[in-house]
Amino acid sequence: MEKQSIDDITRLLSMDLGALTEELWHTPEEAKAIVNWVVEAGSPAVEALIDEVSHDVEDALVPSVYTASELQIIISGLRKSLDSEKSEWINDILMNNDLFYLDKDENNILMILISEWNINAVEYLAAYPFDFFHKNKDGYNLFDLVEILASDNQLNESYKNNVRQCYKIIYDKVESALSIEFVLMTLKKSSNFHQYEELYEKMLISSNINEINWFGTNLLQKASLYWDVNVVKVLVKNWIDIKHANWKWETAISIAKSMLQWSKFITDYEEIIKIVTDADNISFKVKPILDFFEDNKNRNRWTYYPHFIFLLKKTWNIDEIDPVSWNTLLHAAISDWDVALINLLWKQWAKTDIPNKGWSTVSEIIATKTHPFYQKFNEMLKDNNRNAII
CATH class of the missing domain: 1.10.12 (Lyase 2-enoyl-coa Hydratase; Chain  A, domain 2)
Known part of the structure; x- marks a missing residue:
């Protein structure tokens, strides 16, 4: 053997x-x-x-599985916003030990509460990792249900306002995350959808935001051409390739700048140029770090830094503080003695003056160490020589 x-x-x-x-x-x-x-x-x-x-x-994997005691705490908070008629739903959730329990019509409790425009309960539950794009037996997700309710002529304007508030709560929650589903929904709702339809259909199959058409054009270039600011924002946030060039070597920025010269939609094109330029500047710092984690020889690091990888993709900020450990990625790399990652973060100008949970900055942590490794890093901190490596 x-x-x-x-x-x-x-x-x-x-x-x-x-x-x-x-x-x-x-x-x-x-x-x-x-x-x-x-x-x-x-x-x-x-x-x-x-x-x-x-x-x-x-x-x-299932987004989150709660223990019986945790579920009791969640439900006790939810009860404050529910009427007695929902006790059957509460019992089903507790009996199945599943906050995301589905009824015979494959609705979860959040879908039911959206349908009843219960703003407080919707806001409370939206903090938990529901699948906001889950479809019930009729093929409707949360956003579909809201649109159906909002178009119901039998509802008075007061009720419709409640429905719109529920929609905004869910929309804001989904918008803040990374999601191909949200990109698809944004494209579908755009007045320019007919311009995106071919690439939309490709994305439905591949879940690849960087799909291109026969001319080598991607969605960001299309959105830039048609001054679609909202679509540009969503595409950039979800890491579309902002440097992609079509077969005429045009990028999203070059297209927007070209249109700016003669279009009456000057403000929209100026905003698009700013969004893409800012994203380009930020990704210059962040993308090398994400590429580092994606490298096959570094895949084992995903085990040690999962929260930070998610935060990097979501915020585009290499100095983002992990709300669980209250550390930055540089703090974590130093604690793990991860020389390769420390060198990369140092080169990408990661900040060293952010305090961790113990109110210690990187330089303060290093100063307490006696190992030559830390002493060398301390000298680099003093000189602030970002080209030096450990």
Whole structure:
């Protein structure tokens, strides 16, 4: 048996002791010793396999699973905004131990409360990781339900205002996250949708925001051409390739600048140029770090910095503070003695004067260390030489 053979390892471990003894032609004591050796020898391979699989499925995991006690706390807060008629829903949630429980029509409680324009309850539940694009048995998601209600002529204006408030709560929540679904929804609602339709259909299949048409044009270039400021904002926030050039070597910025010369929509084109330019400047700092994590040889780092990778993609800020640990990515890299990441963050001008949970800045943390590694970094901090490496 080869030491790194996963098949051999799992086959041996699945046998009972009698079968294993017969298989290996050893006494029970010797068989036990071999099992121990298999476990120890195979650990690196098993860990590598687990790490590889975890990256493939991490996006498909349930957003959050709450313990019974946590669920009780959530429900106790929700009860304050519900009438007694919703006790059956509460019972179903508690019985199934699932905040995201679906009824026979595949509605969750948030969809029900949207339909009843319960603003306080919707605002309360929107803080939890519901799938805002989940479709019920009729094929409607939360946004579809709101539109149906808002177009109901039998509702008076006061009720419609409540519906619109519920919509805004959900919209703001979804807009602040990264989501291909939200990009698709924004395109569909745009008055220029007919211009995006071909690329929209491609995105539905591929979930790739950087799809191009036969002329090599992507969505950002289309939106820039048609002064579609809202679509530009959403595309840029969701990391569309802002430097992409079509077959005439035109980028989104060059298209907007060209249109600015003669169009009456001057303000819109100026705003588009600013949005894309700002994004280009910010991504100059952030993208090398994301590329660093995407590099195959650095994939194991996803285990150590998952919150920060999400924050980087969401905020485009390399100095964003993780609300869980109250550290910046540089704080975390120093704590983990991650030299490669420290060097990259240093080169990308990560800030060193942000205090962590213990109110200590990077320089203050380094000053307390005696190892030569930290002493060298301390000298780099004093000189502020961003070209130096540890």
